Amino acid sequence: MMDKKNTRVYLMMVLPALVLFFSFHTFPLLQGIFYSFTDYRGYGDWNFIGIDNYINVFRDPRILNSYQFTFKFAIVSTVLVNIISLTVALGLNSKVKFHKTLRGIYFMPNILSILIVGFVFKFIFSVFIPEIGQSFGIEGIAKSILGNRDYAWIAIVIVGVWQAAALNVILYLSGLATIPEDLYEASGLDGASKWQQFRHVTFPLIAPFFTINMVLAMKNFLMVFDHVVALTGGGPGRSTQSISLLIYQDGFTGGQFALQSANAVVYFFVIVTISIIQIRFLQKREVQL
Amino acid sequence: MRNKTNYITTILLMLGSVFILFPVFITVINAFKTPAETAQSILALPSVWTFDNFKTAIEMTNFFNAFANSAYVTFFTVIFTILSNSLVAYAIARNLHRKAFKFLYFYLVSAMFVPFPIIMLPIVKQMSAIGLMNLNGLIILYVVYGLAFNTFLYTGYVKTIPKELEEAAIVDGCSKWGVFWRIIFPILSPMNATVGILTALWAWNDFLLPLVILSDQGDRTLPLVQYVFQSQFATNYNLAFASYLMALLPMLVVYLFLQRRIISGVTQGAIKS
Numbered sequence: 001m002m003d004k005k006n007t008r009v010y011l012m013m014v015l016p017a018l019v020l021f022f023s024f025h026t027f028p029l030l031q032g033i034f035y036s037f038t039d040y041r042g043y044g045d046w047n048f049i050g051i052d053n054y055i056n057v058f059r060d061p062r063i064l065n066s067y068q069f070t071f072k073f074a075i076v077s078t079v080l081v082n083i084i085s086l087t088v089a090l091g092l093n094s095k096v097k098f099h100k101t102l103r104g105i106y107f108m109p110n111i112l113s114i115l116i117v118g119f120v121f122k123f124i125f126s127v128f129i130p131e132i133g134q135s136f137g138i139e140g141i142a143k144s145i146l147g148n149r150d151y152a153w154i155a156i157v158i159v160g161v162w163q164a165a166a167l168n169v170i171l172y173l174s175g176l177a178t179i180p181e182d183l184y185e186a187s188g189l190d191g192a193s194k195w196q197q198f199r200h201v202t203f204p205l206i207a208p209f210f211t212i213n214m215v216l217a218m219k220n221f222l223m224v225f226d227h228v229v230a231l232t233g234g235g236p237g238r239s240t241q242s243i244s245l246l247i248y249q250d251g252f253t254g255g256q257f258a259l260q261s262a263n264a265v266v267y268f269f270v271i272v273t274i275s276i277i278q279i280r281f282l283q284k285r286e287v288q289l
Numbered sequence: 290m291r292n293k294t295n296y297i298t299t300i301l302l303m304l305g306s307v308f309i310l311f312p313v314f315i316t317v318i319n320a321f322k323t324p325a326e327t328a329q330s331i332l333a334l335p336s337v338w339t340f341d342n343f344k345t346a347i348e349m350t351n352f353f354n355a356f357a358n359s360a361y362v363t364f365f366t367v368i369f370t371i372l373s374n375s376l377v378a379y380a381i382a383r384n385l386h387r388k389a390f391k392f393l394y395f396y397l398v399s400a401m402f403v404p405f406p407i408i409m410l411p412i413v414k415q416m417s418a419i420g421l422m423n424l425n426g427l428i429i430l431y432v433v434y435g436l437a438f439n440t441f442l443y444t445g446y447v448k449t450i451p452k453e454l455e456e457a458a459i460v461d462g463c464s465k466w467g468v469f470w471r472i473i474f475p476i477l478s479p480m481n482a483t484v485g486i487l488t489a490l491w492a493w494n495d496f497l498l499p500l501v502i503l504s505d506q507g508d509r510t511l512p513l514v515q516y517v518f519q520s521q522f523a524t525n526y527n528l529a530f531a532s533y534l535m536a537l538l539p540m541l542v543v544y545l546f547l548q549r550r551i552i553s554g555v556t557q558g559a560i561k562s
Contacts, residue, residue, distance in 0.1 A: 006465060009464075009465040009466065010380045010383065010384055010390075010465070011380075013376050013377060013379070013380035013469075014377050014380045014381065014390075014393060016373075017373060017374075017376075017377045017433075017436060018393065020429070020432075020433050021397065021400075021433055021436055024412065024415075024429065024430060024433045024434075025400055025403075025408065025433060025434065025437075026400075027411075027415070028408045028411035028412040028415055029403060029407060029408050029411075031411035031415075032407050032408060032410060032411050033407075035410075035411070042410070042414075088302065088305060091298045091301060091302050092302065094295045094298050095293060095294050095295050096294065096295055096298050096299040096302060097294055097296070097299045098299070098303075102302050102303070102306055103552070104544075104548050104552075105306040105309055105310060106305075106306065106309060107548075107551075107552055108309065108310075108313075108541075108544065109309060110490075110555065111490055111494075111540050111541075111543075111544050111551065112494070112537055112540060112541075113493075113494040113496070113511070113512045113515075113536065113537065113540075114494070114496075115494075115496045115512045115515065115516060116512060116515050116533050116536050116537055117312060117537075119515060119519065119529070119533060120312040120315060120316050120530075120533060121312060123315070123526060123529075123530075124311075124312065124315065127331070127526070128315070128331050131331065162308075162309070162312075167555065167559060170552055170555070170556050171556065171559055171560065174556050174560065212559065212560070216559065222404075223404055223405070223406075225496075225497055226496050226497070229496070229516070230516075243406070244404075244405075244406045244497075247406040247409065247410070248406070248409065248497075248501070251406075251409070251410045252410070252413075252501075257410055260410065261407070261410060261411075264404070264406045264407035264409075264410070265407060267404060267406065267407065268402075268403060268404055268407050271402065271404055272402050275402065
């Protein structure tokens with residue numbers, strides 16, 4: 001009797017949320033998958049066309065280009081973010097002056113709007129740095145990097161790393177805080193060098209944090225949108241058009257609702273697969289270390 | 290050896306922090322300068338600190354309106370998220386041994402892996418069909434989309450709260466609802482703070498969702514305004530910087546005062562995942 005009443009109460013607690021979640025998340029998700037098998041343009045009539053859109057996803061040069069850019073950006077940024085944040089975290093973890101202030105500064109980028117910060121960086125890349133290049137006669141930076149088809153992506157990496165390092169530094173720091181001091185003393189007595197200490201004591205112990213950071217950073221970078229909108233809008237040409245940006249631009253205004261839905265479905269599988277592979281691979285390494 | 294202050298590392302870290310602070314520095318000093326002064330030198334301090342750029346930017350972008358919109362969305366998103374998501378997670382956590390609730394748990398949590406672009410195109414059509422292309426629609430979406438991650442965070446925490454606490458209250462004649470609001474919810478405070486901080490940062494800084502959902506000019510949030518006025522700013526950087534600074538400042542001020550709480554909140558959230 002009591003149990004039945006309790007069940008009713010529990011159900012009433014979750015039911016409204018369940019209905020809302022289905023309506024605003026699952027339903028549009030199913031719709032997206034549904035339309036990916038049609039020729040829908042976002043308005044008007046549509047027909048089923050089977051898996052044509054999926055075949056076209058792998059043939060469309062714009063889509064392939066966006067994958068190429070997004071992966072290049074995500075991989076380079078993930079590696080850089082992890083190297084830099086681990087270095088900074090090791091520094092902050094040693095006995096330094098102004099520890100709290102420095103930590104506060106390094107975390108600051110995490111709380112700022114990346115779009116607005118991106119606009120500031122756009123000024124730095126397109127006005128400030130070229131001006132330095134011109135006045136000192138350094139030809140390599142006299143022109144805006146954002147206008148360069150081959151190098152514009154590097155500017156996006158810099159902004160991406162500038163912001164993402166904030167969170168990763170803090171995560172590595174909390175990992176380092178779990179290592180007991182006497183472990184270092186013991187290895188110090190054994191005559192281990194600093195690098196040996198890092199390689200054999202520090203790193204194995206923060207390996208789980210390394211896994212979290214790699215997966216988190218990679219997943220976030222694969223979804224890059226704000227950085228690109230602020231810095232290049234996807235240009236020059238389409239050289240920095242990320243997958244999210246392509247789905248947004250061509251899905252809404254390019255009349256490619258169906259094709260971009262198929263692209264989004266593929267994108268979803270790519271993200272899930274990469275996350276799983278990364279977790280598996282990195283966890284295996286954790287055990288071995 | 291480890292007890293001595295490491296001055297070399299301190300200096301290196303300070304040099305590194307210059308790189309972090311540089312964009313903020315550029316924004317602040319140029320927001321107070323005239324175009325002529327910026328043309329002369331970008332890095333020099335302004336000869337006269339003038340607020341003219343701010344006045345013009347406020348009028349041009351209707352700053353206070355955008356600020357009010359961002360504040361409105363963030364405030365109600367945080368309140369509704371904490372109240373509703375904790376309740377849902379509580380009900381799930383106490384019934385995880387049952388198939389239906391376990392399914393519900395995985396159903397909600399697995400949504401963490403769904404990238405927004407796959408929902409983006411259909412949800413815009415749907416929101417427009419039901420007339421929710423406005424700030425309230427935005428709040429609903431934030432609260433609902435937050436469920437995936439927050440259910441995960443809260444459920445882990447609720448499991449650590451002993452059931453005996455509730456049983457005692459029920460014997461005293463408290464209803465299940467009463468148990469949640471009077472006993473569980475207050476115990477959840479640390480988690481409420483974490484969820485509140487993460488949600489506030491998200492709702493305040495988010496750009497993509499307002500971009501696709503908001504149709505009315507008067508509804509624009511702070512990031513959206515900076516985006517919309519980008520082309521008009523292009524001719525006057527100082528105006529742009531004044532506008533950016535005003536948009537960034539509220540969060541910077543909050544951060545200055547709540548730094549420790551924010552850092553620990555965000556860390557908690559990330560580690561649990």
